[in-house]
Amino acid sequence: WLRRCTHYLFIVVVAVNSTLLTINAGDYIFYTDWAWTSYTVFSISQTLMLIVGATYYLTFTGVPGTATYYGLIMTVYTWVAKAAWFSLGYPYDFIVTPVWLPSAMLLDLVYWATKKNKHSLILFGGVLVGMSLPLFNMVNLITVADPLETAFKYPRPTLPPYMTPIEPQVGKFYNSPVALGAGAGAVLGCTFAALGCKLNTW
Secondary structure (H helix, E strand, O other), X not given: OHHHHHHHHHHHHHHHHHHHHHHHHOOHHHOHHHHHHHHHHHHHHHHHHXXXXXXXXXXXXXXXXXXXXXXXXXXXXXXXXXXXXXXXXXXXXXXXXXXXXXXXXXXXXXXXXXXXXXXXXXHHHHHHHHHHHHHHHHHHHHHXXXXXXXXXXXXXXXXXXXXXXXXXXXXXXXXXXXXXXXXXXXXXXXXXXXXXXXXXXX
């Protein structure tokens, strides 16, 4: 009984923390000068938080579909948190594209198609999630309000001078943020998928 409660508590904790990370990782509007750099790093962080929790939940239940359910939990948590922040005057678009769901569906598909083979889940699932989420995350970025306009409209007085938005520097650091995020995510995704599986063998 205690072991099962610990498992469910872990699922909730990871889902909440991944949601908070996702909210902050979507804060592109105040990193205008480094938008693409931030996008790449944040895409990777979202990928890893999604895959470790989804893989854990999926292998814990052993039922294909629970990874997508975990992605849905992240989406709902994010909507609730964003609504709260938005009501407090935080300049955030309320609508968030549920970018985690398609990647979580791919994870479920791999688990189902390979007849619940954990090694295939780690290898194929990790690669698919790592490569797909940065692409879906670009859709999320496209749907938010204009970053530069919002940054000027809601300046953050706590920002140091070197982070104050001046003009967009697209391509300043990475030429292809989606490709870089997908490449790094594909490698790291396998590692974190393995971690998610390993957490079930305490």
